[in-house]
Amino acid sequence: MTKKLWGGRFQEATDKLVEVFNASVTFDQKLAEQDIRGSLAHVAMLGKQGILQPEEVTQITEGLNSILEDIRAGNFEWSVSLEDVHMNIESRLRDRIGPVAGKLHTARSRNDQVATDFRLFTKEAALELADLLHGLRTVMVLEAEKHLTSDEGQPVIMPGYTHLQVAQPILLSHWFLAYVEMLERDESRFRDAAKRMDESPLGAGALAGTPWPIDRFATAEALGFARPTRNSLDSVGSRDFALEFLAACSIATAHLSRLSEELILYSTFEFGFLTLPDSHTTGSSIMPQKKNPDVSELSRGKAGRVFGDLMALLTVVKGTPLAYNKDFQEDKEPVFDAFETLAIILQLHIDMMPKAKWHAKVTRRAAQRGYSTATDLADYLARKGLPFREAHEVAGELVHLCVSQDRQLWDLTEEELKNAHELLTSDVAQYLTVESSANARLSYGGTGLERVREAVQDAKERL
Numbered sequence: 001m002t003k004k005l006w007g008g009r010f011q012e013a014t015d016k017l018v019e020v021f022n023a024s025v026t027f028d029q030k031l032a033e034q035d036i037r038g039s040l041a042h043v044a045m046l047g048k049q050g051i052l053q054p055e056e057v058t059q060i061t062e063g064l065n066s067i068l069e070d071i072r073a074g075n076f077e078w079s080v081s082l083e084d085v086h087m088n089i090e091s092r093l094r095d096r097i098g099p100v101a102g103k104l105h106t107a108r109s110r111n112d113q114v115a116t117d118f119r120l121f122t123k124e125a126a127l128e129l130a131d132l133l134h135g136l137r138t139v140m141v142l143e144a145e146k147h148l149t150s151d152e153g154q155p156v157i158m159p160g161y162t163h164l165q166v167a168q169p170i171l172l173s174h175w176f177l178a179y180v181e182m183l184e185r186d187e188s189r190f191r192d193a194a195k196r197m198d199e200s201p202l203g204a205g206a207l208a209g210t211p212w213p214i215d216r217f218a219t220a221e222a223l224g225f226a227r228p229t230r231n232s233l234d235s236v237g238s239r240d241f242a243l244e245f246l247a248a249c250s251i252a253t254a255h256l257s258r259l260s261e262e263l264i265l266y267s268t269f270e271f272g273f274l275t276l277p278d279s280h281t282t283g284s285s286i287m288p289q290k291k292n293p294d295v296s297e298l299s300r301g302k303a304g305r306v307f308g309d310l311m312a313l314l315t316v317v318k319g320t321p322l323a324y325n326k327d328f329q330e331d332k333e334p335v336f337d338a339f340e341t342l343a344i345i346l347q348l349h350i351d352m353m354p355k356a357k358w359h360a361k362v363t364r365r366a367a368q369r370g371y372s373t374a375t376d377l378a379d380y381l382a383r384k385g386l387p388f389r390e391a392h393e394v395a396g397e398l399v400h401l402c403v404s405q406d407r408q409l410w411d412l413t414e415e416e417l418k419n420a421h422e423l424l425t426s427d428v429a430q431y432l433t434v435e436s437s438a439n440a441r442l443s444y445g446g447t448g449l450e451r452v453r454e455a456v457q458d459a460k461e462r463l
């Protein structure tokens, strides 16, 4: 039986199943780097404060560094009976440097230790995801810029949808920029959250602080935190930093699932707006013609597990009394899972989006279908003084006529236009092309070419 680090008041061995149930080392070994950094900062501070002798600090520091090397090299055997990453490392330290290892845990508890490790991890993960989001944002801005000119020199026009019914023509660049906006907010959510995570819980002790003359500001600084947390109970008893991280992951993943859905739909044979690269699609083992958008489908599907991670931790934290509870050990896996899931989705999109080929002729043709410029016909009449509601009615009747005869609005004769309304003359046709429709929308934030050019510039400057 491995001797427990807390074994003093126990006479009987821990039940084997309890040991397995209680252990977190199978997953919290991911925190090994953070754990050792935390211990190094702690022991240095103990030395400076005169709590430990210089030679003790040296011995512990050297021991921890050699363990870190072993872990990095994959030469560390984790033991479930030592429960978690913290006790595995401390126990190894004792094997290596003897009883002086026991002084490391002076003025510290696993409660502030794990809170510190996990905050360090989550803060770094948040910043890593923010950087990846920045990368994808950059790719999407460049795509927006690229599609301002198609092969024919014109901006790429596609149908814009509401209710997934053709609504009005838009520029493909405008569509890209819509995702740029979402990704930009996602990135800032992680950066904001990281600011709130930027406080060190180390030194909060088990829950109430410590009688030792420690310097929490020094350990906070050594670990790259802006300051120590203010309240010891909150320090060991709060996990909202992880919840916020998971909420930000969930929102970003939701956005990526929408992008995925559009890519899946638009790359179907029926739509044919774009072709996804071979490198990011897969074939079928039975149907030779297939090119499946697996990356997009999985990105859409994995949103489910990331939302699940958020729900899992919200449910764990709900109703727990102050301060630390073992329930909180359940905080780690959802964060690891959401982090790894979102990171790979982002990297895949950074690689895939520039390789997708958009088919300008197809998207333009699609934009012409579905009477997408009927609003422009109504606007034409409204500009001539007819109240918009009446103009809408007239345009609606003409759409009905065209639908029943399978014709287009721009094919209507002078006669048919006059019959619909006396203010309607054949010069209306020039307003009914998809180019004129899109480019007329010059309101701030609209899809008119001039506005989109400015928006691309603006988005580039914000990068």
Ligand code: ARG
Pocket: 024, 028, 084, 110, 111, 114, 324, 326, 328, 329, 330
């Ligand atoms: N493995 C534990 C966790 O992840 C570390 C803290 C244990 N604290 C305690 N009082 N048992 O939460």
